[in-house]
Amino acid sequence: MADSDMPAPGHSDMPAPGKPDMPAPAAPSAPLVVSGLAFAASAFLLATCQVELPTAAREELVKSGVAVEVLVPFAEFVASASVFGGYGRASGLGGGFIAHEFGSDVDENGAEVPGLEAATLVRFGRYPSSVSVVDTAGTNRLDTAITFHAGGVLVRLDTVSSVAAGPVDLVAHLVTEEWDPVSAGWDYAVDTVDNRVAWSTPGGGPGDEIAVGVWDPAAGDSVELMLDSALVVAWADSTAIRDVRITATTPGVRLRVSSVVVQLQTIPSIRPDTLLRIGLGATGATFIYDPLPSPPLGALRVGGAPSWRTVLNLDIPRSLSGYPDLCRQLDCPVDLRADHVSYAGLQLTTAPAAAAFALSDSLALDVRMVTAPRFLPKSPLGPSSLAVTGGAAVAPELYRPEAGQVFELPITEHVRDQLRGETAFGDPVSSTLALMTVFEPLSIEYASFAGRNSATPPMLRLILNFSRGN
Template sequence: MTILGGRFVAFFDTIASTNTNPVRLALGATTEAWDMATTSWTYAVDTINDQRPWTEAGGGVVTPLGEAIWDPSLGDTAVFVLDSVQLAEWSDTTDLSIGARIDIIDPGHRLALNAALIRLDARPSSNPDTIIELTALTSGSTFIYSPFPEPPPDGVRIGGAPSWRTILDLQIPSVIDDVPELCAVVSCPHSLSPGEISYAALVLTSRTTELAFQPTDSIRLDVRPVLDRAVMPKSPLGVSLIANPFGRSVSPEAFGGSSGLEIEIPFTGYARDRLRGKDASGDPTPGTLALLSVIEPFSITFASFEGPSSAG
């Protein structure tokens, strides 16, 4: 069988991608060995026993293979034409440098790649007058970027890739005083008992996420007790405080044009146990909560909220 040529086809998520107009893309063949699970903007391989930086940050030096235009109004695919020489170079399955890098030529956009494959035009040796099309799937993909967003000194961040978690130390007051609404109906100071807590919730106020990392789809939040504060960040987490197994859904607008929304996460049972000091099984109730994304990592986008020391 003779390979005549082919096409590299990239499939993009039209909802998660930020562009509404056509964007120009460039395809290049990687020339250095890299590890899909650990590669980053700086490192081609970043494992415990092997850390190799790219010779050039951002994926190393690539061999240009061509350009394509992706117009989301016409579909979800961008197609790069490949010649038989390049396809022959990619046929060596023992070569760990084999790979392709897609770059955005037009700045100011973020594209979400769903999948990629190669379509081959081939002529069978048994029937040389016929050209058939074969499909070769990719083994996987990853996303590298720079600069990495620095954590805010006064805010809460959840999600992203690598995924951010926020840790909160929480105290439930056993004695309440100087609360006019309460002191108007009971004598103050008032000793609070677990049974008197009829409702408790964590209230988060959304803030605008940096433009490059603003969500384009709903963010699903989770809240779990930290079982051993002393060994953070490696502490195991307890059962979710959110009843919905898919977490608390927050619309992407909360971190853009509609920032300042209050997101309420009920945790009445936890508050009662925290005040009591133990749960129904008699185990101590942790005083630290982890705020995280239900799926980690889901995308490079993340949720931003005001922190305890925020001006807002």
């Protein structure tokens, strides 16, 4: 097309704005619609493309950061501290304890504590009425004509948590008095809200000795206390009492029982050349012990069975001043917000506990918010903060060769929640925390820490981060 064929893009014939007599262009809608849709699709695709920012490792492009460690004294972050006991029952532990004259000492209150006495009580169920036997043809058959003529009480022990310098003499007694596997204790055979029945003699009643045995820690983790064959036969009666108390007669031992079963022996009628061993499990079990630990007068305590909890009412400071490292880098007082707290650890100093309940194995601790402190000691708790990682383990070495060593319990999220005034999910928070074991009860042992009036009260260790300038 020649230049002269087209109208000049001048102005003299340009229509006035909105002039109604302007000729309409031919069919503008279709191409406009197509173009518009194409543009809209392109814009949408490009708008949703990933953006890559220019990134350079240059000092001048980054704000200054300040990271500092601060140790907050007890009085500046805790309004009050209390110790509560009685959470859970010994029967909830699973397994049990056996002890004899263990750890007679002076406890953290300065009181004389006689040696620990502990017995494990087990109730066994009925004998099986049949066994499945492989006959000589290799076929599984049910043998209902079985008789048991021998057996023993097989006790398995937790060798890590047990304290024994050498072989331990164990004794099994028949418990002849009625007892409740859930609530029984050293003094009471039944100890429920509406019913309390004492043993005729504390510690499970007199009982009849039915088996003895020796557990040698060097030989393994179990010992079988052989039963008299007449008793094995007598226990076949469905109405027979098959309740057993296991104790130790060797002084200075405390054993943790993993499980107790009766190992029965029988010769099946369809395979008279074969001796079968059949395990008879417990239908109920607990352990009873004496003396119970007395409440601590000044120390903090976590653990035991039933369990102890230490409850702290926090008062986390909202601004910090007087900390040389902090104030050297920032203008004090420094306002403290949740985001500034990269780590918060409750530093506890181990305190000597009664030797009877001293740690022999690590105790896993947890920290949970007390959601309704006014209902303490029965307040509901918030979610666990440490159980998902197995808890924070207090090692027995922190009490050896003597107590006074520092254990740090991470409470970062709790401190952040306090400063934020709500949880990270927007739920309300209370200022009260419970220090407890990850499960209750977890062990007869408990951890003891120095309290407010000690020379080494708890401290709050904070690692704080701040930004500064542009």
